[in-house]
Amino acid sequence: MSVSEEEVLKKMYNLILNPSTREWERYLLTTTKNALGQQKNFKEQLAKLEVELRPLALRNNLTPDVADFYQEITGNTAVSEQLVKEQHVVADPAYQERAIFAGGCFWCMVEPFESQPGIISVLSGYTGGVLEHPSYDQVSSGATGHVEAVEIIFDTRRVSYQELIDLYWQMTDPTDAFGQFQDRGAQYRPVIFVADEEQKKIAERRKQAAIDSNRYSKPIVTEIRAAGPFWPAENYHQEFYKKQPKRYKAIKRERQQFLMYQHLKGKLREGLHRKK
Structure with missing residues (x-):
C-alpha cells in the first residue's frame, strides 16, 4: 500500500460526505476513521476495513468511488491505471x-x-x-x-x-x-x-x-x-460496466426502453411519409 495515513483519512472523510456512498459503506468508513482518530493501529484498522469491503469488491458491487478507494488501499490502483x-x-x-x-x-x-x-x-x-x-x-x-x-x-x-x-x-x-x-x-x-x-x-x-x-x-x-x-x-x-454490472x-435498461420507443415512432413516421 503506497497511500499515507493522512491521505487515507482525507479520502475516507470525502467518501463519508459523498452522497453516492451507500449507508453500509459509510458506516464502515466512519468506524475506521474514528478508530484511526483515536490513534489505534493504522495497518490493523485498514486491514480490518479491507476484509469488510472485500466481499462486495470481489463481486464488483461497491459504489465507484469506494471501489477506487479499495483499489488504492489494496495496492491495485497503479496497476489498473497503467493497464x-x-x-x-x-x-x-x-x-x-x-x-x-x-x-x-x-x-x-x-x-x-x-x-x-x-x-x-x-x-x-x-x-x-x-x-x-x-x-x-x-x-x-x-x-x-x-x-x-x-x-x-x-x-x-x-x-x-x-x-x-x-x-x-x-x-x-x-x-x-x-x-x-x-x-x-x-x-x-x-x-x-x-x-x-x-x-x-x-x-x-x-x-x-x-x-x-x-x-x-x-x-x-x-x-x-x-x-x-x-x-x-x-x-x-x-x-x-465491468466494475458495476448491476x-x-x-x-442501460432505461436507455434501451427510450430508444426502442423512439425507433418505433421513427419507423411509423417514415411509413406515413412514404404514403404521402
Whole structure:
C-alpha cells in the first residue's frame, strides 16, 4: 500500500460526505476513521476495513468511488491505471484511428463500442471545454464547457468510421440538446468530435441522412465539432460496466426502453411519409 495515513483519512472523510456512498459503506468508513482518530493501529484498522469491503469488491458491487478507494488501499490502483493507459495507444497509425463521441453519461457509451469487432480501446473522459485536466466534479458543475465522452481507437481494416457513426446514431437521442435520457445538463449533450476532414464529411453525411429520413419529429441538434484535447476520466469511471454490472444494467435498461420507443415512432413516421 503506497497511500499515507493522512491521505487515507482525507479520502475516507470525502467518501463519508459523498452522497453516492451507500449507508453500509459509510458506516464502515466512519468506524475506521474514528478508530484511526483515536490513534489505534493504522495497518490493523485498514486491514480490518479491507476484509469488510472485500466481499462486495470481489463481486464488483461497491459504489465507484469506494471501489477506487479499495483499489488504492489494496495496492491495485497503479496497476489498473497503467493497464488502461497501455491499452489506449495508437500502435499502428497506418491502420488505426481515433474517434470521439459524446452522448450522455460515458458509463453507458463504452460497452456498445467495446463489444464491436475491430475496437482496440475505449476510454472515458472529458473534452470540448476550456479547463485543462478537469475533474469529474468540475465537469459535472457544467461550468467548464466539457462534455462526458468516449475516445475510441479502432482498426480501420475491421471496422470503418462510418460504422461507428451509425452505431452512435442508434444509441443516442439526436433531438435532445440539454442532455441524454436521464442525464441532464450541457455536459451530457450529443456531440461528434471529428479528427480530420474525412471524418467530418462522413459525420455530416450521416447527420443529413438522419434529417432526410423523417424519423424524428424534432430538429436534429447533435453537434459536429473539431476534436480537441481529450482528458481521461478518473480511474473508477473506466470500464464502469465491468466494475458495476448491476448498476450499469439498470441504467442501460432505461436507455434501451427510450430508444426502442423512439425507433418505433421513427419507423411509423417514415411509413406515413412514404404514403404521402
